Amino acid sequence: MESGLMLYNTLTRSKEVFQPINPPSVGLYVCGPTVYGDPHLGHARPAITFDLLFRYLRSAGYKVRYVRNITDVGHLENDADEGEDKISKKARLEQLEPMEVAHYYTERYHDAMRALGVLSPSIEPTASGHIIEQIEFVRKILDSGYAYISNGSVYFDVEKYNRVYRYGALSGRRLEDMLGGTRELDGQGDKHSTVDFALWKKASPEHIMRWPSPWSDGFPGWHMECSAMSTKYLGERFDIHGGGMDLMFPHHECEMAQNTAVTGHGGAKYWIHNNMITINGQKMGKSLGNFITLEEMFTGGHRMLEQAYSPMTIRFFILQAHYRSTLDFSNEALQAAEKGLDRLMKAVETLRKIVPGEVSSVDVDDLERRYREAMDDDLNSPLVIAALFDWVRIINQLYEGKQTISASDLERLRSLVDKIVFDVLGLRDEKGEEANDMVTPLVEMLLEMRTKAKVAKDWATSDMIRDRMSAIGIRVKDRKDGYDWEIE
């Protein structure tokens, strides 16, 4: 269980040794998607980042309860307290029930995540399924005195809160700057101050997603669901809260303030944020025409894409950058990732074919140490991949007989590579999956026939088998003592 894991905590702006509150249990809460549209590249990065953390913690022996929510109500159009609910709007435009929209896009999200090798969380609660808990949370904030009721809505009193605690502690913002000198409330409706945020909103007559509450028929503010659901499933204090950097303010800042108003502390001990992606150096956005859904990535169906990119290429590409760096998607970079992944998967395959010798000329501990040091240093997956590529070269040397490895070291190397590549990085051998149970024995049978033809010096048959296989995309490479084959 003892691990030397260091994580960068947004709250303290430093790397800290990870010490769970109640080991071996770890509580992990991550903000999931608002389900009103197709999952896109912006969903892939947080999902893969926290999947890596989830997998690494589990491999270190922790018992992780991973909660990732589904936002199906309360997230208004402009990410603040005004505008239409994103899901209601889609439902209105498509003449569907809001829950039909939420269900459809939840399924689409799940399909995409499965393709990307993202493990299912332990609990996936929905905002609409936790209205009672949210109303209760709002009531507690009112009791603590940090909220007020205004015309059927309930707002968080940021300035009052800030006199005791610090609003902006997470995002590093100052309340004075947020107030920006102007204290006018043009168009702010029922709020006492521009910086206040909604805990409960009274529904306008046309608003369809509404629930009864002590204050009005209405719906919870967007930030309320995460306070209610994280503490319900993980306790008032829990270990890690994650999400994309774009959620740090206002979403996480408000969530922390809500928790603090009730319990005196912000909930999570470690706040972890992944950085954003860009596309050809630009922010992704619908108005910029560079908004690419995951399905478009997988099929190549977007005018900016030169080809389709498999889910594992996307995953590998994301893991090749540290989660706190920005990551730029371009055809060139994705094609390089595709080649790199192919080389890695071939080496994993080659590793299975190596014959052990008496002694080892290679040091398996080197890979183990580099893997651990990199992962313990704030999940430095690019360094893990760099170490793997050094070992791709060594594996090929072992196969070619330029290095030797003992039977016990070989066994250790195989299980270590499997653990890193499949269990922790969460990659899959997509091409290997193509060579399914039926293809492999058929190819092997044809190649045996070819070997017999060669022994009989029947070159015409031997060449024909090789050429016909090549035509359907199976490449055969002859070796001194046999052959290798692969699907191109």
Ligand code: ZN
């Ligand atoms: Zn959230």
